[in-house]
Amino acid sequence: MRYWKRFEVVVQFRSRFRRGYGAAAFSVRFQLLFGFYLLLCLLKSGTINRLKQHLAGTHKGIKPCPTVPDEVANECKKALLKLQKVKTLQNATLEEMRAVASGNGMGNESGTSPSRPNSHPKARGPIDDYVSAQTSQATLNSKWKKEERKEVCQRIGRFFFSSGIPFNVANDSYYLPMFEGVANYGPSFVPPSMHELRTWILKDEVTNINKMLDGHKKSWKHYGCSIMSDSWTDGRSRCFINFLINSPANTFFLISIDASDSIKSGEMLELHLNKIIDEVREENVVQIITDNGSNFVNAGKRIMETRSHVYWTPCAAHCIDLLLEDIGKLTLHQETLKKAKEAMRFIYGHTWVLDLMRSFTNNHELLRPAVTRFATAYLTLQSIQKQKQALRSMFSSKAWNKSTWAKKHEGVKTRATILFDQNFWPYIAYCVKRVTPLVSVLREVDSEEKSCMGYMYDLMNRAKEKIAINCGSNQIKYGPIWKRIDDRWNNQLHSPLHAAGYYLNPRLRFDERFSNNYEIKQGLFQCMERMLGYEERFKVDVQLDSYGHLRGDFGSQLAMDSKKVRSPTDWWIRFGGSLGLGF
Structure with missing residues (x-):
């Protein structure tokens, strides 16, 4: 979930200059989820290409923007890459024209090149690589090509x-x-006609997509897969659900359906999910992943009742965001977040105040983008804490005291919070220490670099331990946070798949911190019982002894050294052959 709805580039031309001569000022701003605008940066002169270089962080003629979100930076990089490809194509065409204009490659009537007596290759110096011998002709060609x-x-x-x-x-x-x-x-070249587009071209493209799908289906059958649903609403308030299939072969977009009339009905969602399961084939499906809306929860639980081999799992990122929301409702957290939000609304809602803030923070932003709304709120608290001295200096400065904002109600209130509220700064430090470990978990599970299923159990345990340490191991302080973590974990997020993934992850299984408690073993056996018949379950149970005691290839030095650099899937593919697993 983004912390912003959209971003836009605002262009303002200065009246004393003509357009097109470097007289434009550019600024980038974001419309945030809670309504007001965040001004990201301001480029007082230059071109739109220079602004893209700034946002993309290319270090070409302008320093990178330190606060640009990754998604925006990636979009700018893609745009610059496309522009470079166009320029490369244009340059290649221009070089060809230069060669023709200078006589290179242009034969005489007999088909041979004209020769000069006593012709010898001309010695070339370093500058010859950069200077064309046909300067005037190239200039004419360039103008003609431009037109x-x-x-x-x-x-x-x-x-x-x-x-x-x-x-x-x-x-x-x-x-x-x-x-x-x-x-x-x-x-x-003759472009395709309407008839060609709707017949053989369309059919060929469908064939290519189906070939790609066949490759993914082989992976689904071999390794199993997860069905992921992603619901969204378009500009006409129509609700759509995208269904994607994830496996070791990567993620494949399967279908998007219009669920405007059925999104609120658990029965209709169950019908949609069952159709997808049948298309993928039930024996290939390990789990379906949805958000935590009551409609999806009801549909997922009913599917687990009717599909004996399939698990329903709520989205981990959504669960942790809800957990942060729960913590944010604690009295002290709620009061602190409210004050911080009011201060940020005032600072980022007025350009002059925002510029003054940036001058004191050396252009470090206070608003911190994160993957979800509540993670953004707590990361912003952390950023405010780091800029405590800068903010106090700002609201004590002559520039502030002389400004009109210093006399307005919003300014007076914000200044009082920053300078004179005795609880504001201690409360921020209190909240940040207790929540930062959970924000780190959220970053991990939202990352596309690795699957979080085999790490979720360990990540949550480490987060709880870190919170306790940050609270000085005082149960009175960390107890309320732990209670909300346990409530979400036990009643919503935790699945036997997490326990099985934890046990079968060699990086964690053979770590000295590994917790081989009853909950882990029970979760592993529940997965085996649900997904395997008795004979297969008996065979796997015996084979797990070889894994647990590091027998055969599992105990090799290569296996032990590579468990930290290979994904659990790749590790099992490499060393699971000794059990006859057939990878």
């Missing part, structure tokens, strides 16, 4: 305008390859 490109772009634009095609279609990953293919083919 020609302008005409072509106008034709492409007319196609977009007449068909009502959204401009962002030009950002599609297949847009540039389409033109590259046409350019490589040459001027004799």
Whole structure:
């Protein structure tokens, strides 16, 4: 879940300059989930390309933006890469024209190149690589090519305008390859007709997608898979559910359905999920993952009753965000978050105040983006804590005291909170210490670098231990936090799959901190009982002895050394062959 709804680039032209001559000022701002705008950065002069370089962090002529979200930086990098590809294509065409204009590759009537007597290769120096011998001709060609490109772009634009095609279609990953293919083919290319598009081209593309799907199906059958659902609402308030299938072969987008009339009904959601399970085949499905809405919870539990081999698991990131919300309702946390939110609304809601704040914090932002709403709130508290001295200096400065904001109600209230509220700063430190470990867990489970199933149990245990340490091992202090963690873990988040994943993760199983308690063993055996028949369960139970006692390949030095660098799946593929697992 993003902390912002959308971002936009605001362009302002200065009246004393003409447009197009570096006179534009650019700023990037975000509309946050709670309504007001966050001004990310301001570029007082330059071009939109320079702003993209700034946000992408390329270090090309401008320093990187220290506060840009990763998603925005990645979008800017993609845009710059597309622009570079276009320039490369243009340069290649220009070089070819230069060669033709200078006579290289242009034969005489007999098909041979004209020769000069006593011709010898001209010695080249280092500067020759950068200076063309046909300067005047290249300049003429460049101007002609620029005009020609302008005409072509106008034709492409007319196609977009007449068909009502959204401009962002030009950002599609297949847009540039389409033109590259046409350019490589040459001027004799005949574009496909409507009939070709709706017949053999469409059929071929469907065939290619099905071939890709067949590769994923082999992985589903071999390793099992997880069905993930992602619900979202479009601009017309229609609700859609995307279904994706995750396996060691990566994630495959299967289908998106319009669930506007059924999203609130657990029975209808169960029907949708059952159709997906049947398409993937029940024997290949390990679990289905949904959010924690009551409709999805009811549908998931009913599926577990009717599908004996399938687990329903709530989204871990959503569960932890709800846990942070629970903690945020504690009196001290609620009061602190409220004061911090009011202060941030005032600072980020007024450009002059925001500029003053940045001048005192050396352009360090107070608002900290995170994967969910409540993680953002607590990370912002942490950032405020780090900038305590800067904020106190700001509201004590001459610049602040002389400003009109110092006399307004919002300014007076915010200044009083920062300078004179005796509880504000101690409460921030109190809240940050108790919640930061959970925010770290949220980052881990939301990461796409590795599956969290085999790590979830250990991550939650380590978070609880860290919270206790931060509270000085005083149960009175960490007890309320632990209670809310246990309530969410025991009643919602925890699944036997987490226990099985913990036990079968070699990185954790053979660590000195491994907890081989009854809860872990019970969860492992529950998974085996649900997913395997008796004969298979008996065989696996015996084979687990070899794993637990490091017999065969499991005990090799290579196995022990690689357990920390390989994923659990890759480790089992490599060393599980000694059990005849058939990977």
